[in-house]
Amino acid sequence: MAEPQEAVDALMQFGLTEYEARCFVALTQLPHGTAKEIGQVADIPRSRVYETMDRLYDKGLVALHNAEPKEYQAISIDRALDKLRAEYDSYFETAEEALRDLEPTYKKAEQGVWAINTHDQVTSRVVDLLEDADGEIVLVVLDEDLLDETTLDALQAADERGVSLYVGTDSETVHDPLGDVGLADAVFTTDLVEWFTAMEGSPRIGRLLMVDRGPILASALHEEELPGVPNETAAWTDGVDHGFATFAERVLTYELQREVDVELQ
Known part of the structure; x- marks a missing residue:
């Protein structure tokens, strides 16, 4: 069985910060969770959970229930991977376009x-x-x-x-x-x-x-x-x-x- 840290490391390769990856992995192990519960599973300070979950929410990776206290739920793994893959592909496209725009100048300058x-x-x-x-x-x-x-x-x-x-x-x-x-x-x-x-x-x-x-x-x-x-x-x-x-x-x-x-x- 895969260890949580393996998933954290893999998600960081997709561009998530360590805290974002740890919070998302923790939330996938819970049906839903408060900042306190997520922080306990992810082993990060509760004060950092709120800002981290806000970033995950902005990325579309979690849903938010405006209760008191706030509760969060991870979107399905398939949807999350599709989103991360699309974002990762966009980085490649941006890099390719930028590099190809630069390449002719580089080659002319570096004979x-x-x-x-x-x-x-x-x-x-x-x-x-x-x-x-x-x-x-x-x-x-x-x-x-x-x-x-x-x-x-x-x-x-x-x-x-x-x-x-x-x-x-x-x-x-x-x-x-x-x-x-x-x-x-x-x-x-x-x-x-x-x-x-x-x-x-x-x-x-x-x-x-x-x-x-x-x-x-x-x-x-x-x-x-x-x-x-x-x-x-x-x-x-x-x-x-x-x-x-x-x-x-x-x-x-x-x-x-x-x-x-x-x-x-």
Whole structure:
């Protein structure tokens, strides 16, 4: 059976204060209650119960009976959760609108090459770039651990919305998962891929990504610090406005034009 504190903690994640959550949880355990009764169950001072219940009433989470003394009753759990969910969703919508309004200004103001220091962060950036693609994706993958389920899902989604996919590898352990999700035709190999694969020592190239001939990401694999966890770092840029990105874009575009007959732009 769940403990009251679990419910209190969960409600606080929805934006209720600790006292609001404790009073609401206490009231759900009572058919109705006065400030004294609620305070006893919630274990908070009666003087704080009144102001807390007023806030819960304003949020529509409790009903008030103007008796003497005042009595309160929690609305049904289903209705309460619907209200909290709607309010929580509204916070997301407000945040999304505000962030999207700010994003173009941010991107124009912050040109450059950016460093990423962990494997999870690299994967997150790769997936973000794949999800933003609307024309073409070129992804060179040189290690099977770097083609995880999240990346595969993003590649599948891009394929389904009509994005041209080109995945460079000469590793069967990379090729096979792509075939399993219907993307075998996207695989290509070149002398460049074979040269990258043959490199020894650390660090070595992990993956290269180019999206819509613009955003570029290049990652390096270092010696593992934790068994089974890739030690990956990367650099990425939003556009080909400087040497690193221009070089990577020209090399990848040339290899595509030479090996898979993709038109040079």
